[in-house]
Amino acid sequence: MNVRLTTAAPILATCFLFLAQALCAQDSVKVGDRAPDFSLPGATKDSIIKAGVRLGDLVGRNNIILAFYPADWSGGCTKEMCTMRDNFASLSDLGADVFGVSGDYVYSHHEWAKYHNLQFTLLSDHNHAVAKAYQSYNPQSGLNRRTVYLVDRTGKVAYIDRAYDPGSDTSFNKLKAELQRIKK
Numbered sequence: 001m002n003v004r005l006t007t008a009a010p011i012l013a014t015c016f017l018f019l020a021q022a023l024c025a026q027d028s029v030k031v032g033d034r035a036p037d038f039s040l041p042g043a044t045k046d047s048i049i050k051a052g053v054r055l056g057d058l059v060g061r062n063n064i065i066l067a068f069y070p071a072d073w074s075g076g077c078t079k080e081m082c083t084m085r086d087n088f089a090s091l092s093d094l095g096a097d098v099f100g101v102s103g104d105y106v107y108s109h110h111e112w113a114k115y116h117n118l119q120f121t122l123l124s125d126h127n128h129a130v131a132k133a134y135q136s137y138n139p140q141s142g143l144n145r146r147t148v149y150l151v152d153r154t155g156k157v158a159y160i161d162r163a164y165d166p167g168s169d170t171s172f173n174k175l176k177a178e179l180q181r182i183k184k
Contacts, residue, residue, distance in 0.1 A: 028135050031160060035064075035151040036133040040101070040123040043109035050106070053099070053121060059155040063096045063179060066151065067164070068136035070143040072104045072112040072122075080146065080166035081118055087172070088119050094179040095153075101125050101136075102144050135162070150178055158182050 029036065039054040058064055067084060069077040084091070084098050091098060098120040104112075109122035123130075128144065131137035136147040146166070150159035159178040165171045 029133070029149070029157055029160070031157050033157050035059075035066075035149070035155055035157050036130075038130045038133065040125055040130060041106050042099075042121045042123040043106040043113060044121050045110070045113040045118055048106045048110050049121065053123060055151070056155070058097065059151070060153055061097070063094075063153060063158070063182060064151040065091065065096050065098045065175070066101055066134070066149040067098065068101045068131055068134065068144040068147045068149075070138075070141070070146065071102055072108045076146070076166050077102070078116065080164065081122075082116055083166060083172055084120065085116065085118050087176075090176070091179070094176065095183050096150070096179050099123055101130060103128055103131070103142075148175060150175065150182075152182055 035055060037054070037056045039052040042049040042053045055064070065084070067080065069080055071077055081100055084100070088098065100120065100122040102122070102124070103126050104124060105126060106124045109124060112118070113122055125131050125144070128137045131144045134147065134149060136145045138145045145162070146164045148161040148164045148171070149157055152158040159175065161171055161174060
């Protein structure tokens with residue numbers, strides 16, 4: 001009997017994982033859905049925002065770019081956020097506000113934003129609750145996945161890039177094209 005249980009355990013575990021993935025996929029945020037609301041502490045190069053930034057308070061002003069990334073001070077994340085920094089004026093011209101989201105503490109965000117002269121807010125999702133709500137959390141690494149969501153002025157998800165590539169201009173250009181489309 002022990003042999004049967006030993007053989008069945010991996011099969012049952014695999015079935016459970018497939019079932020869990022299927023259930024999560026059904027709850028997945030899709031283009032056209034209302035963006036899940038949240039409130040997170042944040043930091044800029046100038047200050048720490050302990051009171052938090054609430055998505056619902058931002059809706060209606062501009063389009064909102066939520067750029068989930070794994071961690072401050074890493075190569076790919078630095079490239080991604082510096083691309084946003086270097087294109088900040090053009091993104092603003094297209095009616096977008098940028099928010100980076102990672103699990104790092106606000107103090108790390110503040111120092112990293114100062115070091116790279118980032119003009120936008122970095123949000124601290126230390127327990128990854130927001131990343132999980134946006135299917136942007138990787139449980140294997142314990143870090144956020146590199147994903148980008150564009151929330152329009154009405155609070156609906158207008159664009160999703162679940163595999164944002166900071167090493168190529170393609171992902172950023174797709175984001176800009178979508179901003180141009182919804183600006184019209």
